[in-house]
Amino acid sequence: MSVLSAIGVSRTYRRGPEVIHAVDDVTLHLEPGVLTIIQGPSGSGKTTLLNVLAGWEPPDSGHVEWRGVERHPSTLAWTDLTVVPQRVGLLSELTVAENVTLAARIRSEPLDTGGVYSRFGLDDLEEAFPGELSAGQQQRVAIIRALIDRPAAILVDEPTSSQDEDNARLVLSEIQSLVRSGATALVASHDPIALEFADRVIRMRDGRLDET
Numbered sequence: 001m002s003v004l005s006a007i008g009v010s011r012t013y014r015r016g017p018e019v020i021h022a023v024d025d026v027t028l029h030l031e032p033g034v035l036t037i038i039q040g041p042s043g044s045g046k047t048t049l050l051n052v053l054a055g056w057e058p059p060d061s062g063h064v065e066w067r068g069v070e071r072h073p074s075t076l077a078w079t080d081l082t083v084v085p086q087r088v089g090l091l092s093e094l095t096v097a098e099n100v101t102l103a104a105r106i107r108s109e110p111l112d113t114g115g116v117y118s119r120f121g122l123d124d125l126e127e128a129f130p131g132e133l134s135a136g137q138q139q140r141v142a143i144i145r146a147l148i149d150r151p152a153a154i155l156v157d158e159p160t161s162s163q164d165e166d167n168a169r170l171v172l173s174e175i176q177s178l179v180r181s182g183a184t185a186l187v188a189s190h191d192p193i194a195l196e197f198a199d200r201v202i203r204m205r206d207g208r209l210d211e212t
């Protein structure tokens with residue numbers, strides 16, 4: 001059964017007199033153990049679709065299902081669904097370690113982060129604040145934060161946009177290893193490297209999906 005699905009989802013924006021069909025009647029089922037890459041030109045609606053699946057934007061029509069049941073995704077636990085937004089979204093007043101462990105601390109659960117910072121090339125940066133990190137380092141922290149709780153589904157928007165080639169492969173292989181343990185991942189990416197890690201590739205154009 002699908003973990004997370006968009007069912008007939010549309011999302012329209014108005015910009016002055018212009019009506020933009022950012023997502024246009026999209027149905028997409030994300031299956032366990034599948035890493036799906038969504039590609040498409042800038043403005044084709046990838047981020048909007050991810051935001052609807054994350055529950056951050058309401059669809060104008062259609063709905064989101066979790067394990068086959070209609071559900072508002074914002075009611076899901078961080079251990080069910082995590083998100084890495086295109087603008088990364090770290091909390092600037094918290095340190096790297098505080099950002100990474102925030103969800104576990106809210107749940108009052110211990111969290112073993114052993115080795116993760118050095119695996120992601122962030123040695124000795126746990127106590128730094130996001131503003132003291134490069135864009136690529138900040139993006140890797142946001143990816144650690146989304147992976148560390150071993151969610152059943154992860155939505156990641158352009159995870160390699162600020163990474164060099166080695167780090168691009170690193171973050172994609174970490175997402176892939178979560179998927180190999182049974183999670184599902186939807187990754188929006190323009191990066192050809194991402195295709196090396198894809199189980200499934202979808203193209204988006206003018207708000208519509210086209211499976212390749």
Ligand SMILES: Nc1ncnc2c1ncn2[C@@H]1O[C@H](COP(=O)(O)OP(=O)(O)OP(=O)(O)O)[C@@H](O)[C@H]1O
Binds near residue numbers: 014022043048
């Ligand atoms: N808040 C908004 N108000 C008006 N239009 C918006 C808004 N957000 C997005 N759009 C428009 O919706 C369309 C889809 O945008 P979206 O950000 O989903 O594209 P994208 O595929 O993620 O692009 P990119 O590859 O540049 O990240 C674009 O035409 C964009 O201008």
Ligand SMILES: [Mg+2]
Binds near residue numbers: 046047
């Ligand atoms: Mg985008």
